[in-house]
Amino acid sequence: MAFQGKKLMDDPDDAVTDFIEGLVETYPALHYLDGFPQIKVVLCSDISTDKVAVISGGGSGHEPAHAGFVGEGMLSAAICGDVFTSPPVDSILAGIRAVTGPKGCLLIVKNYTGDRLNFGLAAEQAKSEGYKVEIVIVGDDCALPPPRGIAGRRGLAGTILVHKVAGAAAEAGLPLADVAAEAKYASEMVGTMGVALSVCTLPGQLTSDRLGPGKMELGLGIHGEPGAAVVDLLPVDPVVSHVLQQILSKDTQYVPITRGSRVVVMINGLGATPIMELMIASGKTVPKLQVEHGLAVDRVYTGSFMTSLDMAGFSISIMKADEVILRRLDAPTKAPYWPVSVEGDRPPTKLPVPIPTSCSRKNDEGSNRPQELSVQGRILEAAIEAAANAIINIKDCLNEWDGKVGDGDCGSTLFRGAAAIVEDMRNYYPLNDAAETINEIGSSVERVMGGTSGIMYRTYSTH
C-alpha cells in the first residue's frame, strides 16, 4: 500500500523552480539564466570565459547536486531538469552558450539514457555553432554485478568528486583536452554503492512501501530504482563492511584499488539522513579501509552531496588517489556545498589531546573498597545495590513518562547513574565509611549522568 509522504513545499510542479529561487537568495554569487523558470540554469554572476567551462546537471531531486556545486574552482554552470528528469536540449545549449569561451567546455554527465541523449545532442548542436565541447560520462555504481546490459553502470555520488577534479583542473588553466582527460581518469578511479532505509517520495506523488518496517535495501539507485537486495535492517558495522567489499570486489574489478593504494572516501547522505548517522558511518568506514583492506585513507568527505529527495540512507564512494587528484580535491573553491576543512594531511591515528590538569578524581590517591566489609558495610552495600537495581528496572517506564513532558531521557539518565554506582561500588567505594561512600556516589553520578537530574543528585549527595 502506497502512502502520502509529507513535504514542506507549495505546488509540487514548482518544486525545482522554488528550490532555485531559494538557492540564489542564499548565495549572492549564484544566478539563474534568462529564460528562467522554463530554462533552469544556475551559474556564477562573475562568469569568466577565459578558462575551460565545466558544466554538469541532470534531473533535479539530488540537491545540493548539481546547482550547489556551481562556483569558482568547481562547476561553471548546472543545468537543472525537472525532478528525476533530464533537462531538455534547449536548456543545456543555453547553459553552454552562457559560460563557454574560446577554450571550450567539458560536460560531465551521469550515465543515464536521458542525460546521455540530451547532453549528447546539445553537445553536437554546440559544436555545430563552433564551440569546443568534450563529454565525460560517470558510471560509478558498484552494486549490481556485470554484465550491466547496454545501459551500463549508473552515475552516483562519485560524480561529485569528478566535478571537483575537473573544476580544479580548469581553474588551473589547463586546456580542454587535459581537463577532460583528468575528469575521465577520475571517473575510472571511483566506485560507489548505496544503502537505503526508505524510498524517496516524488513531490505530489504517493510513496511506495517497498521498504517496510525493519527492512533496508542494498544498492538501490538515486531515483529509488530497485537495488541488489532487500534485507532485514542491520547495525551499521556489517552494512559498511558489505558495501566496502562490494566496491572493492576482486570479481567485478570495478575500481583498480588494491592493498597499499591511497584512497579518498565520500560518505554521502541520501537526503533524510542526519549528520549524526553519516558521521557514525564515516567512523566505521575509515578503520575498515585501513585495517581490513590495507588502504591509506587520505581524505574523508562526509555530508549530503548527491541525494534522492527525502531518502534515508547513505552511499559510500571510494576513489583511488594520487598526488594530482589530491591537489585537485584540495584546491580552493567557492562552490557552496564542497566541504571545507577536510584538506590537509591526516595523522595515521588520532591521539586524544591531554587535559592540562587532571580532573579525574578516581585516579588520584582515591578511595578503596575495604578488603573486608563490616556489618554496616554489608548493609550499606545491599541497600545501595537494591536502590540501584530498582532504578535500572524502571528505565523504560521513566523514559515514557518523561516523553510526555520533556525529552524522554530521564530513565536512560538515571539508568546510567545507577549502573555506574553498582560498578564503582564493586571497584572502590569505601563501604565501611558511609559518609565517604555517599561522597563517592555523588562523584559517580556527576561523572556519568549529566542532564538536569545528574547535577541535582550530585548536589544533594555532596552537600
Add this chain to the structure above:
Amino acid sequence: MAFQGKKLMDDPDDAVTDFIEGLVETYPALHYLDGFPQIKVVLCSDISTDKVAVISGGGSGHEPAHAGFVGEGMLSAAICGDVFTSPPVDSILAGIRAVTGPKGCLLIVKNYTGDRLNFGLAAEQAKSEGYKVEIVIVGDDCALPPPRGIAGRRGLAGTILVHKVAGAAAEAGLPLADVAAEAKYASEMVGTMGVALSVCTLPGQLTSDRLGPGKMELGLGIHGEPGAAVVDLLPVDPVVSHVLQQILSKDTQYVPITRGSRVVVMINGLGATPIMELMIASGKTVPKLQVEHGLAVDRVYTGSFMTSLDMAGFSISIMKADEVILRRLDAPTKAPYWPVSVEGDRPPTKLPVPIPTSCSRKNDEGSNRPQELSVQGRILEAAIEAAANAIINIKDCLNEWDGKVGDGDCGSTLFRGAAAIVEDMRNYYPLNDAAETINEIGSSVERVMGGTSGIMYRTYSTH
C-alpha cells in the same frame, strides 16, 4: 501507537561516541580530549590560548551543533553530552581547562535547566581554580507566548549565530568582557520558531506517533517537546508567513525588529529535511521579509545547523543586523559547518543573466496560428487535441507503471509535453501546414519535456 524508527548505527548507547569518531576522521583539525569517550570534548589540535576561548555544548542529537562548529574563528571547544542530556560538570571543566588561557573563556549555553546547572557549576569551579569565565545564555524561542514561567524561553538555532558572533569577536582579539557583551547583545537580537512534520526518534527507543499522517506541529522544541499547536499539513507559503509573524510579533516583542530594520535569516533543517525543501523555504522567506515586513535582508543561511536527530521540518531564525554583527558573521572561520559563500552584499533583487545568443525558437520570426483554419487544419487540430488529452488522462497510470521499472516520472513528463502542445497549438501552431505543425510539436516537446522520452519524441518528430 509508538513505532520503531530506523537508524543506521550500532549500539544506540555508543551513538555519540561513534559520531565523534567519525567527525574527527573527517576533519583533520578536530580532536577529542583525553578521557574520551567518557569525557566527550571536541577541540582544535592547534589550540591557541592567547585569545578568549569560546566554549559551547549541551546534549547531543543536534548535529552538526555543537562539535561541527569547532574551529578557528568560531568555537574553541564543544562539550558533548549524551543524546538530549546536558554534559556533566567534569566534562565541561575538562574542556575549560584544555582551551582557556589568561584571557579567559566565554561559555555560550542554551537556556535549558540541565545546561544552566551543569555549565553554571563548572564555571564556578573553574573560577575557583583561577580561570576568568563568563556565561551567556541564549533563549531565542518565539513559539510560545509569555509568560514562560521560571524556565524562560528555550535555546534554538539562533544559538549558532551567537556562536559565530562571539567566535569572530574573540578571534579579533577582544577582551573577555567585550566578547561576552557582543554575544549577549546578539542573543537579544535573534528570534526563532520551528515547524515539524515528524517527531524525532531517540537511538534505541520507540517513536511517538504524536504527528500522524497529514499533520504538522508548530513551535515544537529541538528535543521533540510539544509545541504551540498540531495542525493539518499546509503548503510551505502559509507556514512561512505564520512563523515570520510569530517571530516578529508586536505583542510578544521578542526581538526588537521593526519596519526598516536590517536582518539576517537562518533557515535551519531539523535533521531529516532535504536541502530542496530548505531552499524552497528560503525562497519564500526572503521576499516575505522584504515585502510584507519591510526589512532589508543582508544574509541568508540555509542548511542543517541545529537539528533534532531525524526530525523532519525546519526552524527560521531572524537576527537584527548591524555593521558589527555583519562583520562578525562574515569573518572567515575554519569551523566545518559554518556555511561558505554566503557573505558579501546581496543585490536587492536577482536579475537573470542574459543568454548571449537567443536560443528560443518561438520568439524569432516564428510561426503563427492562421486567422482561419482550413478543413485539414481543423481535422489536424482535433486530432492533436484528442491525442494530447489521451496522454493527459493517463498521467498517473503511466507514472505507476514507470515506478516499477524506472523512476516513476514517465506520466508526468508526457503530461508536460501534451499540455505544452495544447497550449502552443492555441497560440501559434500553423495548423494549415501539417508538416510545419509537426515541427512545432517537436519544438514544444523539446522545450518542456526533457528526460529520455522528451528527447526521443523530439528526434522522431523532427527527422
